[in-house]
Amino acid sequence: MSSPSTAAALALGDDALVLSHRLGEWAGHAPVLEEDVALANIALDLLGQARLLLSLVGDEDELAYLREERAFRNTQLVEQERGDFAHTIARQLYFSTYQALLYGQLADGMGPLAPIAAKAAKEVAYHRDHAEHWTLRLGDGTPESHDRMQRGLDALWRYTGELFEPVDGLEVDTAALREGWQAGITDVIERATLTVPTGPRRGGWSAGGGRRGIHTEVFGRMLAEMQHLHRSHPGATW
Amino acid sequence: MVTDTPLEAELRALAGSVPDPELPVVTLSELGVLRDLHVLGPGRVEVELTPTYSGCPAIEAMSSDIERVLHDHGIPEVEVRTVLSPPWTTDAISAEGRRKLAEFGVAPPRPTPSGPVALRLAIRCPHCGSTDTTLLSRFSSTACKALRRCESCREPFDHFKEL
Known part of the structure; x- marks a missing residue:
């Protein structure tokens, strides 16, 4: 088995790590206790995936806690603030649909990330199921929940193009995932009586650059919170 | 499995009898997470453990519990390795x-x-x-x-x- 590409492991590992942190922010704040627990469990799955991926190419703690913002390779989609519950669910729908396709293909290959992907793909199937269920419930719910769900889908749309940009050393043609992704989210969004956004996902106005270390303003603040304990108290244990 | 020595079979049964830290009614062997055990030399044993979920926090407790029972059984050097492939399934x-x-x-x-x-x-x-x-x-x-x-x-x- 060949050694893993650092760029590929960081891209996937950072996506999982950063989204895990954003989901963890819901602990104690979700609309109902069951969702507090559900989002924390999804965050824990992602954290486990991040640890496996980052450990392939370095020390997981150093990579998570001691890198500067520009060294992170996650997409801008996962670093956005959690927003309201519908906003979080919109991101979960976009991201888990993408991750399910990506890990499914990686798992079918023979590359160094295949064993991690095979394990993660099974977990992500539950994340996607959770996102689908909530998209349907909010979209086809009250006028308030419908509007909020639509706003979440619209607001995050311009961050979705970046998911399909090529990643160095990844044995998956990410651009080829787009069609399956579009079909997957369209099916759920339409059943939820919502509208698939149509704005640009690439080009001048759309977002991107996370894979090259270019991040949005909110990411610096998130990293400060995520890293401060480790940086302020090196080697702390409890 | 076919090359198991009597000592390996004994130690495997011992490691497999460790209870799951979160669901202590079942053992690691019944849960299907204990993949293999090899005696590498006198007093040296390697154990292969697979996680149920990527982020399962119980895996660290499982590892230290296995180390403890094998230490208590006179094996000073125990290394527990985590293996992913093939991924664990509830069918196990x-x-x-x-x-x-x-x-x-x-x-x-x-x-x-x-x-x-x-x-x-x-x-x-x-x-x-x-x-x-x-x-x-x-x-x-x-x-x-x-x-x-x-x-x-x-x-x-x-x-x-x-x-």
């Missing part, structure tokens, strides 16, 4: 493990779907046996369980999700 839980889970109040997992269409068998309430149960939340006290309620006896219960 033994029949005895399933029986103990149900007795403990956790509905055991159904067989994982093998075809393209998932066959949805009813999930039986571990308290009263009714199959009239409803999903409350896809994720319960741990990632591996879902929270359900029995519509007959009205008791909530955990269901070990198929993976």
Whole structure:
């Protein structure tokens, strides 16, 4: 088995790590206790995936806690603030649909990330199921929940193009995932009586650059919170 | 497996008898997470353990519990390695493990779907046996369980999700 590409492991590992942190922010704040627990469990799955991926190419703690913002390779989609519950669910729908396709293909290959992907793909199937269920419930719910769900889908749309940009050393043609992704989210969004956004996902106005270390303003603040304990108290244990 | 020495078989049984840290009614062997054990030399043993979920926090407790029982059995050097492939599945839980889970109040997992269409068998309430149960939340006290309620006896219960 060949050694893993650092760029590929960081891209996937950072996506999982950063989204895990954003989901963890819901602990104690979700609309109902069951969702507090559900989002924390999804965050824990992602954290486990991040640890496996980052450990392939370095020390997981150093990579998570001691890198500067520009060294992170996650997409801008996962670093956005959690927003309201519908906003979080919109991101979960976009991201888990993408991750399910990506890990499914990686798992079918023979590359160094295949064993991690095979394990993660099974977990992500539950994340996607959770996102689908909530998209349907909010979209086809009250006028308030419908509007909020639509706003979440619209607001995050311009961050979705970046998911399909090529990643160095990844044995998956990410651009080829787009069609399956579009079909997957369209099916759920339409059943939820919502509208698939149509704005640009690439080009001048759309977002991107996370894979090259270019991040949005909110990411610096998130990293400060995520890293401060480790940086302020090196080697702390409890 | 065929090359197991009597010592390896003995130590494997010992490591496999360690209870799961989160569901102590089942052993690691019944859960199907103990993959292999090799004696590398006098007093040196390597154990292969597979996690149920990527982020399962119990794996560290499992490793130290295995190390402890093997140390107590006179093996000074124990290395527990985590292996991922092939990924763990709930199908690896033994029949005895399933029986103990149900007795403990956790509905055991159904067989994982093998075809393209998932066959949805009813999930039986571990308290009263009714199959009239409803999903409350896809994720319960741990990632591996879902929270359900029995519509007959009205008791909530955990269901070990198929993976």
